Amino acid sequence: MPDRVRIIGSYLSPYVRKVLVCLHLKGVPYEIDPIVPFMGGDRFSTLSPLRRVPVLVDDGVTLADSTVICQYLEDRHPQPAVYPRDVADRARARWLEEFADTRMGDVFIWRLFNQLVIRRFVWGEETDRALVARTLAEDVPQVLGYLEAAAPAEGFLFRDLSIADIAIACFLRNAAFARFTIDAMRWPRTAALVDRTLATAPFERLRPFEDEMMRTPLARHREALAALGAPLTADTVGTATPRRGIMEV
């Protein structure tokens, strides 16, 4: 059994962040090959048939979906738990994780972060301002309204920090990279829940790496992360030039 699990995927991906937060919470040592999914070569396609990040490689197990990886980490390292113990709460937490990964992914990543960050810095393309405006006016309030009805007045969604809080906060961290923050007058519980979650130690530990990557050109990410002491792998499945793949279908 290897000392450390290997994670492939960028610190800027909300799905990678979800897995890294679970690793930190559980105290599982890891190393990271911080590629963006567009910059993966043929070895990456073999490990991740949908060309998604994160990928986890641990002791002969290769998994290429963040939800499957987090559940695997829970099964392999049960304490501290990131899924609620009560069966109904556990199911609700998984539903909120799915809502975040699907709907918040669509709204905050593919419409906002993609338009305002990825298109410009990976592809050199213009932002679709009308799409961004429509997303902010229609989709974002719908998502935050749904979360506001579920969010607690204090603490976390299911008492202790769980996969539900983590998944939701991961997307708001990316939204912040695109200069979006929740209007705390309109959605006070959600704003406070996300603030509490982002202030926990695992999120705080990842923050310097994320901030560094946001201000560093893609080609110098590895070098900049090495200078900050990130636990980088010796080799990479990344490439120097971006390519389109299944992930974007």
Next chain:
Amino acid sequence: MPDRVRIIGSYLSPYVRKVLVCLHLKGVPYEIDPIVPFMGGDRFSTLSPLRRVPVLVDDGVTLADSTVICQYLEDRHPQPAVYPRDVADRARARWLEEFADTRMGDVFIWRLFNQLVIRRFVWGEETDRALVARTLAEDVPQVLGYLEAAAPAEGFLFRDLSIADIAIACFLRNAAFARFTIDAMRWPRTAALVDRTLATAPFERLRPFEDEMMRTPLARHREALAALGAPLTADTVGTATPRRGIMEV
């Protein structure tokens, strides 16, 4: 606690089928409101914010994602298990379920079944023949090649029938509705695995309802299912006319 769980969703949905197969395997009694997701009213939107089927309602728990529902059923009714016991196998089974739900959903449902069945019978629109031809020539071989490398020479993927076999077979059942069958000369293990899975009792129990719905106009589905003795709910969250929603984004 109610006698029966309630399922909302059509027998023709592969995601609904996955849940129904788990219910039959575990011997959990259920009733069904067999709407297609396009035919859901406001009550449906409240229960299923992404306007997806299936929805499960059980003892105050409402869940609107097939993967979350199957895991909930496993937690609530552990025997017989549909997830492998070994931690690595369980993770691999979950990954194959995700591969099926995402990639096979995209290829077999959104490109083939949608083009050849849903567009015509729900929306009255023409099939995009070029898209179907490209899907059959490129995407289907890629998916079946991936499965062929994972499929066993005999038996099921992880010894006993599991969520991985079930999820994969569910999509091939819909492919059959669109008159697609696997070329057993080219992908013999996958073809045999799917045949074995579809021949198990839970799939056989559902077959008459599915066949009846394929030959019955949408407006008469409930009536036709009642005549066959399907365990229908007394009321419905369905509507008489289709409407577009988030599911299709």
